[in-house]
Amino acid sequence: MAESSGGPKKLLWVMIILVLLSSAGAAAAIYMVLDERDDDNPEAPSEEVVESKPPVFLTIEPFTVNLADDRHGTRLLYAGITLRVEDEATRELLETHMPQVRSRLLTVLSGQEAGQLTSSEGKQQLAAAINERLSEPFDENQPPPELREVLFTEFIVQ
Structure with a gap:
């Protein structure tokens, strides 16, 4: 046989x-x-380049407040707060109403308990509460201020 x-x-x-x-x-x-x-x-996504605006911040003088009583007695909070706002108009509005801003902040801060504020979650909840309270209009015929973020620049619970 032949091989192929x-x-x-x-x-x-x-x-x-x-x-x-x-x-x-x-x-x-x-x-x-x-x-x-x-x-x-x-x-x-389009290839158009969106011009980014620099952030607008409003620094508020630090607070020292008595916290709500807990099992350890009276405690203090020293907090420095900076607000990131939508634009210069919002920053000027907040500066104009600074006594009301500080009053609202004092009310929110003094209602906190020290045990809650020592955790990261507690600080985030406090920032949300501050944002909600400061986003309310200061006058009847005024739009609410547009806050982007509440930043803690100093935070000591004692």
Whole structure:
């Protein structure tokens, strides 16, 4: 019997080439489909550069307040607060009404218990309470101030 020259080897190479060609074709088809989908997406982020505004801060003089009584007796809080506001108009509005701002802050701070304020969670809750209280309008015919963030720059519970 005569041996055929390289039959199984030839078949193996043909199979490998066919697998590679079909994989390349599938990859090209997937790329084209995904590329079309990206072009039709109206929610795709535009390449326009948005000019970022520098943040506007209002620093409030530090407070020392008596905290609500807990099992350890009377405790003190010394807190320095800086407010990040929406714009210069909001900063000027808060500066104009600074006595009311400080009064509202004193009310919120003095109602706290020392045990709550020593945890990170307690400080976050306090910041949320301050933000909520200071976001209320100061006058009847005035829009509420737009506060972005309450930052503690000094914080000592004693």
